[in-house]
Amino acid sequence: MSPFEISFDGRPVSVVPGRTIAAALLSAGIRAWPSGTSSAGLYCGIGVCFGCQVTLNGRAGVRACLVEARAGDVVTSVPSRGAGS
Amino acid sequence: MVGAACAYYAGLAGLSVTVVDRGSVAGGTTGSGEGNILVSDKEPGPELDLALLSAGLWRELAAEVSGFEYEPKGGLVVAGSPSNLTGLRSFAAGQARAGVVAEEVSDLLALEPALAPGLAGGVHYPQDAQVQPMLAAARLLQAARTRFGARVRTGVTVTGLLRSGSGQVVGARTSQGDLGADAVVNAAGTWGGSVADLAGVSVPVLPRRGFILVTEPLPPVIRHKVYAADYVANVASSAAGLETSVVVEGTPSGTVLIGASRERVGFDRTMSLPVLRRLAAQAVALFPFLRDVAAMRAYCGFRPYCPDHLPVIGPDPRAPGLLHACGHEGAGIGLAAATGHLLAQTLTGTPPDLDLAPFRPTRFQSAR
Numbered sequence: 001m002s003p004f005e006i007s008f009d010g011r012p013v014s015v016v017p018g019r020t021i022a023a024a025l026l027s028a029g030i031r032a033w034p035s036g037t038s039s040a041g042l043y044c045g046i047g048v049c050f051g052c053q054v055t056l057n058g059r060a061g062v063r064a065c066l067v068e069a070r071a072g073d074v075v076t077s078v079p080s081r082g083a084g085s
Numbered sequence: 086m087v088g089a090a091c092a093y094y095a096g097l098a099g100l101s102v103t104v105v106d107r108g109s110v111a112g113g114t115t116g117s118g119e120g121n122i123l124v125s126d127k128e129p130g131p132e133l134d135l136a137l138l139s140a141g142l143w144r145e146l147a148a149e150v151s152g153f154e155y156e157p158k159g160g161l162v163v164a165g166s167p168s169n170l171t172g173l174r175s176f177a178a179g180q181a182r183a184g185v186v187a188e189e190v191s192d193l194l195a196l197e198p199a200l201a202p203g204l205a206g207g208v209h210y211p212q213d214a215q216v217q218p219m220l221a222a223a224r225l226l227q228a229a230r231t232r233f234g235a236r237v238r239t240g241v242t243v244t245g246l247l248r249s250g251s252g253q254v255v256g257a258r259t260s261q262g263d264l265g266a267d268a269v270v271n272a273a274g275t276w277g278g279s280v281a282d283l284a285g286v287s288v289p290v291l292p293r294r295g296f297i298l299v300t301e302p303l304p305p306v307i308r309h310k311v312y313a314a315d316y317v318a319n320v321a322s323s324a325a326g327l328e329t330s331v332v333v334e335g336t337p338s339g340t341v342l343i344g345a346s347r348e349r350v351g352f353d354r355t356m357s358l359p360v361l362r363r364l365a366a367q368a369v370a371l372f373p374f375l376r377d378v379a380a381m382r383a384y385c386g387f388r389p390y391c392p393d394h395l396p397v398i399g400p401d402p403r404a405p406g407l408l409h410a411c412g413h414e415g416a417g418i419g420l421a422a423a424t425g426h427l428l429a430q431t432l433t434g435t436p437p438d439l440d441l442a443p444f445r446p447t448r449f450q451s452a453r
Contacts, residue, residue, distance in 0.1 A: 038338065040302070050301045050381050061301060061379070 004071035008054075009033070009078070015069045022052050022065035033077040040077070086115040086218060086418050087410050088272030089225040090425025093150070095270075096233025098429040103266070104235060105259055107242035110226060111219040113274050114417060117386020119297060119332070119342050120218040121310070122419040125160040125210035128176065129183035131443035132395055136416065137184055138439060139423030140212050146221075146422060150228045153221035154337050160213030161196060161309040163204050163371070170205040173314040177208045186211050199306050199372050213310055215334065218418050246284045246407065254284060254406030268432055270408045275352075275389035277397070277411030281446075284404040288397050288446050290412045292387035294348045296357065298364050301379045302339030310334040311371065312345075327360060331367035333375075340381065343368040347415075352387060390414035391449070398424055398444035399431060408432070409446050 001017040008025060015024040022042050025031065032041030043051040045065050052064040055076045064075070092104045106112065122143050127133040147155035162177075164170035177187040190207045193200055229235035238261070245258035246269060256265040271288070273280040281288035312332040332344040346360045361383050369375045389412045391397060396413040410428050413420050423439070430437045 035302075035339075050379070053302065061303075 004069075006069050006071070006073040006075055008075045010076075013075075015071075019069055020065055021054065021056070021062075021067050021069045021073065021075055024069045025064065035077070086111070086118075086222045086225075086421040087274065087413060087424050088270070089115075089222040089229070090421040091270050091272055091410050091428045092229040092235050092237075092425075093146075093225045093233075094425040094429035095432055096229045096235045098433045099233075100429070100432060102229060102233065102235040103264055104226065104229070104237045105241050105243055105257065105264070106237075106239045107260075109239050110237075111222040112239075113276070114386045114388060115222050115274075116219050117295070117297070117384055118218040118418050119334070119344060120154075120216045120221070120418055121416070122214040122216065123160060123210075123310075123416070124180070124185050124212050125162055125187070125208075126312075127180070127416075129179050131439075132416070132420075133180070133183055133185070134439055135396075135420050135423050135444075137212075138426070139420050140214065142422035142426055143214060143216070143419070146225070147216075150224050152224045154217040155214060155221075156216070156337070157211075157214045158334070159309050160210040161190065161193075161207055161311045162210065162314055163193060163200070163207040163311065164314045165204055167205050169314045170207075173206075173208055176314075197308060197311060199374055200311070201371055201373050209309075215310060215336075216418065217336070221418070243280060243283065246404075252405070254404050266406075268406055268408060270410055270428060270432075272410045274411050274413075274417065275387045277389060277409065280411075281401075281407075281409065284401070284407050286401055286403045286407070286446070287450070288401075288409055288412070289391055289449055290389045290397070291349070291391075292352055293390050293414065294346070294350050294353065294385055294387055295344065295415065296346045296360050296364060296383055296385045298343040298361055298368070298383045299381050300341040300343070300375070301381050303335070303341060303378065304339065305335060306374065307333060307335040307341060307372065313367075313371070327363075329360065329363045329367060331364070331371050333368050333372060341375070341378070343375075345415075347388070354385060356383065356385075388413075388415045389417070393448075396420065396424065396444055397446045398427060399441040399446065401446045403447065 013028045032039050043049045047066045054064045056062040092102045095102045124136045164173045181187050188209045242260040243257045247256035249255045271280040275292045278290040327348045329346045391412040397409040401407045427437045
């Protein structure tokens with residue numbers, strides 16, 4: 001299969017098929033992003049630290065290191081959930 | 086934390102300080118705490134007086150030392166039933182007479198939109214605050230070192246106390262040599278009894294295990310420290326079996342901390358799923374949105390408690406030269422600032438701002 005594209009915060013990211021979203025981001029040189037007053041990003045790579053949470057196709061709180069990327073995925077670092085506020 | 090505060094305030098008072106910790110900074114119960122600075126959960130009495138003094142001092146430390154996520158967020162105590170609310174109201178009235186600001190809340194959801202509907206009511210305590218306890222201990226010790234020349238020796242165990250011919254405590258024996266001192270402060274928390282034993286005196290501190298559940302990072306939802314009115318009864322109880330009461334709050338990093346449990350199981354660190362299940366269920370009952378949130382990890386620690394649920398603070402007349410600052414049971418973070426301040430006053434011969442008699446180490450035994 002040939003590489004496909006996903007988007008991260010509006011930027012196109014090329015993905016080698018079979019890679020997780022986190023691996024795709026890492027290959028594109030993206031390993032951290034602003035989060036609140038601090039930053040989030042790739043840390044443990046094995047789904048334990050919850051640092052790599054992203055919003056995937058509208059679903060918030062997805063650990064990027066646990067999900068295989070699919071062509072056309074829309075990934076954002078901005079959380080889209082927050083009950084009550 | 087209590088030790089770190091003692092070191093800071095003693096250094097501030099001009100004393101030469103060496104801190105000896107057999108582990109790392111915040112390696113004891115300090116690292117297992119939630120970072121509570123509460124007046125809301127204390128009934129009128131010496132502990133509340135200590136808490137009020139300490140809350141003010143923590144506010145000053147946030148400005149003078151800083152760097153530990155001090156949040157003057159306020160506490161919200163909610164009552165599930167009308168009878169809970171009646172009890173909470175009269176409890177708050179007593180606290181108000183002792184100097185606590187306690188405001189009954191008519192619209193709970195305006196203060197905390199994510200709360201479950203249908204709660205009978207609540208009281209808001211604006212004086213409650215939170216810190217990140219590991220950062221706070223580290224920052225206090227760092228300030229003690231860099232501003233007052235204190236020495237911090239981690240990984241060093243106190244194995245005995247040095248006594249003069251007349252029985253005066255004149256220092257500590259450690260795993261890395263003897264340290265001479267004009268005074269030794271026992272701030273060993275849950276292990277304070279063992280340190281007291283080294284001086285041949287009894288300070289009856291026992292462990293009370295608590296768990297905290299930590300959620301995945303979330304956008305800001307919970308605005309205050311929120312807990313149920315039955316938390317106060319649990320704090321004051323001496324029951325050995327599991328007691329849980331819900332305490333929920335957010336942190337600057339986005340995680341939500343969920344407590345609180347109390348058990349007398351010695352120093353058993355085994356992870357307990359039944360406890361965590363209860364904590365989770367109680368939290369979801371209070372904040373339904375938590376049902377869909379992932380729990381990331383849990384940790385436990387051992388609150389140091391004395392039979393009368395008051396800490397031990399002050400000089401030990403049975404071993405002159407030895408002072409105690411331990412046994413703060415679940416309030417160690419909040420009470421640390423006042424404890425350190427009062428200890429420093431005692432060490433320099435200044436009359437302490439609070440009467441330390443209720444906290445004297447000799448109160449557990451009949452007069453000799």
